[in-house]
Amino acid sequence: MTPLLCLHVLLAAAGPALADIAMKFTRSPESVTAPVGDNVTFVCKVNVPGGRLSWRWRSADGGDQWTDIVGTSDKDFTSTRLDVVVGPDAVTKYYQCVVWYAAISLVSVPAKLTVARLIIKDGHRKRVYSVSPHNTVVIHCREPESEPPAVLQWRRETKHSKTPVDSKHGVLVIHNVTSEHSGTYICSARNELMREEVVVPERVVLKVERGDDGRARFLEKEDEIGFMIDHQLTVPVKLNSSVSLWCGAVGSSPPRVTWSRDKKGLNHRHDHELAIASFSASDEDMYTCTANKIRRSWRLVALQPPYWNGTAANVNASEGGSATVHCGALHGYPPPTVYWLLNAEKLSGKGIHANDTSLSIERVEKKHAGIVQCMACNDLGCAYDGALLSVVPVEISNQEYAAESSKSMHGSQPSKKHKKRKQLVPPSRPNVTRFSDESVMLTWTHANRGMPVEFFKIQYRMVNSNSSTDKVEWQTDSYRIQPLTHSHQIDGLIPNNSYKFRVAAVYSNKDNKQGPSSASFFLKKGGFLAPAPPxxxxxxxxxxxxxxxxxxxxxxxxxxxxxxxxxxxxxxxxxxxxxxxxxxxxxxxxxxxxxxxxxxxxxxxxxxxxxxxxxxxxxxxxxxxTFRESVTEETPRERAPQDLEPDSGAPRTLITAGGAVGATALLVVLAVALVLCRRAKRPANKEKSVPESGGANGYMPAKVPITITANPMHAEGGDGGVEMSFIHNNNTGNDDTLPHSRKNGATAPRQYV
CATH class of the missing domain: 2.60.40.10 (Immunoglobulins)
Incomplete structure (x- = not known):
């Protein structure tokens, strides 16, 4: 008895390409901001052709439930595109590309489609500032919510006009201020993508007059010039962009301003502005402005999309054991959110523990086999790493099976007579036909006798001449093939290599048996002309x-x-x-x-x-x-009492006498027939004959296997046809001796040849 099928659930493309996670996205969809009425196209490409490419989306407002987009498909198995129209009711969404390699899948980084907007919150506000002459006045505009960020412009408001004022990065700066600069100032925001401009509902009244007590002070509060994070004024800055810090200190006479970095003085920095032309990660630090005896500090942090420092390694695990996948150290700001995926689905559940760098599974099951991805996202984008998790199921030894069989046969009510165990009839040697540069088609036969088959599995391995076949393990395709299907396509192979294939049957008692392997098949790349399609x-x-x-x-x-x-x-x-x-x-x-x-x-x-x-x-x-199945049952109809009465008016005694005579005659006929039947059985042929008629529904089992004429794909041995003796009609009889597939009637599994 053979051990249980060793299911290295390594996926349809499991050769060396997948063993190192060689497939990757050469182009992922890119995030974009678009106005209403615009058309957006996302493009996705992979380096290893997949069985299918598809798209899905989820809302950016929360939740992690992805929705498949119907009607999108790949054209050449390596690329796909998605066209999206931004409608009036459109909301910001994430779009993601999924590539399938048989039962496993890999997802791209999601692209964010942001709908352009410019939102002004209700409520007018008025700020009044008094300052002595000759100071430098610095006033920040309260930037509205805008996608993309709005361009800010200050204007001085008079009775008849609104005159633009030179402002740098949306900051109103007036050097050596005098009474002539007194007045009302307003700020406007313009969304260039929407071509829309609005006035921020806030007015700033500037009064230039003497009257300060002589002490230095900051004109604006901290919450008016930036964001407070952990009670610290924080300025996030994109890499390679420019940034300016404004001190904004005033006094009865202009105070002397100095700048320092991490408490270390910066030479030649004595004006109100600290500017960095091209910000880099090395510029991250605490910067302080000192004016006389007052200080204000900013923490500059570099905005960075997520990235992993290190590479995830493939993991081999045994069923029932534990497994841990590491994705290296995570970097990025704002701090990325990390979630883990298994074959494109979010991984969670009992016994699964995950953090930002590793995933642990306490008890590994077959369903955990596939590609594990760690996906990290923040406002600047997403990044992922991936590893192949292989699961080797627990094998059932001959001794364990024998013990289990003995327990079932010698239970609390032992039977004196043991039924003979059905044989495990293996599938035939598969015939192999090239289907593409990376795929083949297999066909085989299986006799419908012995232990019933639950499903088939395909196994294959590379057998190049420069490698020892004893050291190359059989890979198992993850797809379960129905017992009546005798053909299957294997994808993800590597061209210009030799392979062997075999078919394994898994039986109703959970045992299995492999059929003979095919001859070495060389999968040649390209160079073949294909016929025209039907x-x-x-x-x-x-x-x-x-x-x-x-x-x-x-x-x-x-x-x-x-x-x-x-x-x-x-x-x-x-x-x-x-x-x-x-x-x-x-x-x-x-x-x-x-x-x-x-x-x-x-x-x-x-x-x-x-x-x-x-x-x-x-x-x-x-x-x-297909037509709907109409089930009709013919039930005997009870005859009405008047139907039982004879048409003639004969006396009941006459009817009774006639019935007695008829019954006597019937008994005589039956007796004669019985004698004749017994005499007919006396000839010497004692073999039991097979009745020509079938069950109550007319089913006739085939005496000889019916075969379909051989086709070019069946070239080996004598298995030239596809055996059909096992194909039954939809029987509805209750004969308990019939195999399971013959008893289920219309609900039996679909059967194919």
Whole structure:
């Protein structure tokens, strides 16, 4: 008995490329601010082609629930774009690109689409300042909420005009002030993107007059010139931008101003302005203005988008054990918010502990296998790092299985007679066909006998001549293949390398068995011409569980002739993987019936033609809905008393006598028939015959496996056809000896050939 299937749940593209997380976004969507009525385009590109690229969004107002955007898809499996129209009711949102590699996925950094706005809060305010002549007056404008930041402009208001005043960075500065500068000043804000300008609802009245007590003082309060963080005036500055600090001290006579950095004097800094032309991280510090005996300090901090110092390493974990993923030291200001993702979904739950640098899982399960991303975001952007978390499930040994079997057979009520254990019949050797530079298509057969199969798994490994095959582990594709599906596409392979493939069956008793591996298959890159795609004409429902497809195929003279066709289909209500079905009769087929569908369900269908080297492009997609299944039961009708009365008026005694005579005759006929049947069974042939008729519903099991004519993809050995003896109708009988798939009737799993 073989051990349980060792599921290294390493994903569909698990070769060396994914082992080092080689796939990455070569272009991520970029944040943008746009006005209402504008069109915004986001672009996303990856270096390793994925099975699918999609988009999703979430509101910037809070919450972490992402919503998939329907109708967006990739064109070439490496890039995708999303067009967004900023409507009148649009709000600020985040948009993110997701690339899928079979069951695993990787997300880009989210892009923020900010709707341009200029908001003036209600309420007028008046500030009055008195200052002695010859001082330097510095007054800051209360900047309104604006995206992008508004351009500020000061004006002096008179009875007939509003005269602009030279102002630097939105700060009103008047050197050597005199009584002529007395008056009312207003500040306006202009949003260049919206082309809209508003007046800030605040007036500043400046009075230049003598009357100070002689002591130095700051004209403005701290909360009027900046932000207070931890009781400290703080100025966030973008890297490589300019910044100016204004002392703003006045007195009866202009005070002497000096500047210092971290209590160390700055030479030749004696004016009211401290300017840094190109701010860098090394300029972060505490800066102090001293005027006579008064001081005011600012803390300058560099605004930085998040980034990780270090690289996350891949982690191998055993099922039931613990695992920790480290993403290095995090940097950025404002302090970034960190969240962790597993295959594009936020990771949380019992036994999962996370901080800004590491993620720990107390008890690892198979569902934890995939790509773990640490995503850090602040107002300036986002950054992520990622690692591959591989999970090796616990193996069930022969002894454990034997003990479990013994316990189940010799329980509290031991039976004297033990049933013979069903055999584990493995799948056949798979046939391999090139599908693209990074993918192949596998087909196989499986006899419908022995222990019922729950699902199939595909395993593969690289077998290059320069490496020892004993040292290369089998990789397991994460997709569960239905027991009646005998074809599957493997993506994420590395071209110009040799691979071996095998199919493993997992049975109803949770045991498993691998079939024989394929011969070494060399996946050559490029250089193959593909046939033209088929033209799907119509898809029509035939019954509650089947539809009819009709198509044509035409190619210019000298074009590549196909060797067969594949049908891809899935329910419209889901965006899951397509089911794949190989059309019988090869390239000559122009119609086919797809069976074992769900009743009353809408499906979408598409097709492609293939050769042994390359597939065509897909046909256009068509939709069809299966008929609803109508269940009718025929119940016996009770006859009314008047129906039981004979039409004639014969006496009841005559009716009774007639009934007695009829019953006697019937008994005689039955006795004669019984004797004849016993004599017919006396010939020497004692073998039990198989009845030609089936169950109550007319089902007839096939005596000999029915096969579909071999196609070019089946080239090895004698397994030239796809066996169909296991395909049953929707039986509704209650015979408990039937396999599970034959007893479920219309609710049985869909079955494909």
């Amino acid at each position: 033209t799907l004409i119509s898809v029509k429902p035939l019954s509650p569980t089947s539809v009819l497809l009709n198509w044509t195929w035409y190619s210019d003279e000298g074009g590549i002739q196909p060797e067969g066709f594949y049908v891809y289909y899935r329910t419209v209500s889901t965006a899951g993987q397509y089911e794949k079905w190989m059309v019988p009769n090869g390239a000559a087929a122009r119609s086919a019936v797809v069976s074992y569908l769900q009743s009353g369900t809408k499906y979408e269908f598409k097709m492609l033609a293939y050769t042994a080297q390359a597939p065509s492009n897909f046909s256009t997609i068509k939709e069809a809905k």
